[in-house]
Amino acid sequence: MARLLYSAIASLDGYTVDASGSFAWAVPSEEVHAFVNDRERTVGTYVYGRRMWEVMRYWASDDNGSDRSSVSADYRRIWQAADKVVVSSTLTEVDSPRTELVHDLGAAGLAQRKATSPADLGIGGPTLAAEAFRAGLVDEVSLYLHPVSVGGGTPALPRDATVALRLAEQHTFGDGVVFLRYLVDRP
Template sequence: MRKLIFAMNLSLDGYVAAPGDDLGWSVPSDELFQWWSDRVGTTSLSLYGRRLWETMSSHWPTADRRPGATPAQIEFARRWRDMPKVVFSSTISTVEWNARLVTGDAVAEIARLRAQDGEPMDIVGATLAAAAMRAGLIDEYVLATAPVLLGGGKPFFTALDSWVNLNLVETRTFSGGIVLTRYETRR
């Protein structure tokens, strides 16, 4: 069985995007950006919701060819393009960049993928992750918490029907006061 990991940047008050889907507060330091890039480089499959897919696919496929692209951005763009991806959406009709589209039951497909043998896979996008979270499919949570309060927006965590008990497995501090915490679901 594969491990399903939900990992994102979030504000101290628990939001992955400010109102209006503003991500301007979450620009990572070079050190944190490299950590995310290394993570993408070892991810066997990434599951995307539509909104985050549209954000990522509008930038990263060609980011390595933009004027002023740093070596880290060039590396991340290559890794992102190479990584297999599944996009869940009922409103778009095609996807590119080593991705396939699923328009049906997201939770059933995530459960099917998770039941397969293989390396861990990431779920990215708070709305998609919320459905997997409510279904009890997430095995690990990785939070890169920024020292900023947004006061509202898109939450990292969703409302749940029951508690989810977790074990802390890693903490790390990055420049700029970002604190990374990693938790495994206690089953």
């Protein structure tokens, strides 16, 4: 069975975007981005909610001129090679290769994909991930904590679910970002 991996860039106070919806403070350094790339290589399918999809579809373009570095170009290749599932009740179509639009995946649908996937699944977007956490489907949590407090916004982890985590790895980067990888402890 594939693992369901949740990864988020977050402020030190636990938000993926600030109260105005901005994540400008979260742009990864080359060092952090290269580290993320290495982590993402095991993902065969990304599962996104609509808002996360709208951010991530930037990588769908074949315009390599928009990559600011070889690290960025590497991520573009990793992302384009994976399948994508976009969960949205408002979108009517998605316009990139290897991308499927579903209007309601639900816990049962996500569990089925996890059970039949030949490679890990990455779930992106804290709102969609919260549903997976509540259903007990997330296996691993990776947080990239930026040294900034934004005071509010969208929380990286669900506020209405208790999730027992066991620290598996940690790393500190030169720019002060801290990577924490946890395994989800199931009762």
